[in-house]
Amino acid sequence: MANPTLDTLLNHRSIRRFTAEKLTAAEVTTLVDAAQHAPTSTFSQQYSIISITDPQQLATLGDITGHHWLEKAGHFFLFLADQYRNAQLAPKTSTTTANLHSTDKLLAGIFDASIAAEAMVVAGESLGLGSTIMGSILNDADQVISLCQLPPLTFPVFGLAMGHPAEQPEQKPRLPQSLMHFTNHYQPLASTADLASYDQTIADYYQSRGTHQRAETFSHHIAAELSRDPQQRAKLAQVLQAQGFLNSLP
Ligand SMILES: Cc1cc2nc3c(=O)[nH]c(=O)nc-3n(C[C@H](O)[C@H](O)[C@H](O)COP(=O)(O)O)c2cc1C
Structure with missing residues (x-):
């Protein structure tokens, strides 16, 4: 199509x-x-x-x-x-x-x-x-x-x-649909084969792209993102409250 x-x-x-x-x-x-x-x-x-x-x-x-x-x-x-x-x-x-x-x-x-x-x-x-x-x-x-x-x-x-x-x-390759499009119920990561294959796709993408080349799989990327200090943006809830949001239920 x-x-x-x-x-x-x-x-x-x-x-x-x-x-x-x-x-x-x-x-x-x-x-x-x-x-x-x-x-x-x-x-x-x-x-x-x-x-x-x-x-x-x-x-x-x-x-x-x-x-x-x-x-x-x-x-x-x-x-x-x-x-x-x-x-x-x-x-x-x-x-x-x-x-x-x-x-x-x-x-x-x-x-x-x-x-x-x-x-x-x-x-x-x-x-x-x-x-x-x-x-x-x-x-x-x-x-x-x-x-x-x-x-x-x-x-x-x-x-x-x-x-x-x-x-x-270069375009960033997206997750295979098997890992993000489910039918009727949520599917936790079960088969690691699709993830391993996507990790390799992303590693190849990072190695071969024109700028900022690096050795990194998608799993590494997510681990790095999640290891950032959450204090960096710790003020966000306060700022939202100061703007009049999230101050009381509901
Ligand atoms: C909510 C949101 C915030 C983003 N913030 C930034 C940003 O601050 N700086 C930046 O360079 N890219 C930012 N991006 C772009 C993403 O890095 C980019 O969409 C992602 O790496 C996928 O690459 P692509 O858009 O080229 O496919 C943001 C994207 C979204 C959806």
């Missing part, structure tokens, strides 16, 4: 090097339009997008993420979970307030932002642009909140650096 939409989806790779060409205002509007047409939970549109164009702010985001290449992107979008807009337009009752501060609404904001961001990624790729979603803004969520003057009941979920690609990296 093949069509242009599937081709775009199946050709995805994150792009971290861009030409000097900035996105036009029309391109930015089209990308936001595509993001806006993504589904949203209960049609409540519980996210917002901030275009960061100020070089000082971009430099600070470069410091926070450790990824200064974002400053050279054609455009940088910040995706927020946003219950603040609805707080402003809804009647102020105790039920409304309890709902807006709930875990359910925090999650809804996060998935609305996430689904919209992926729609923007795919729209960009369909136009020949490339991008990288940047969760590393959460290295200092507090600073991002003050940098962009985010009100309560909002939370910065991730950045999205988008631009004209100046690289064509």
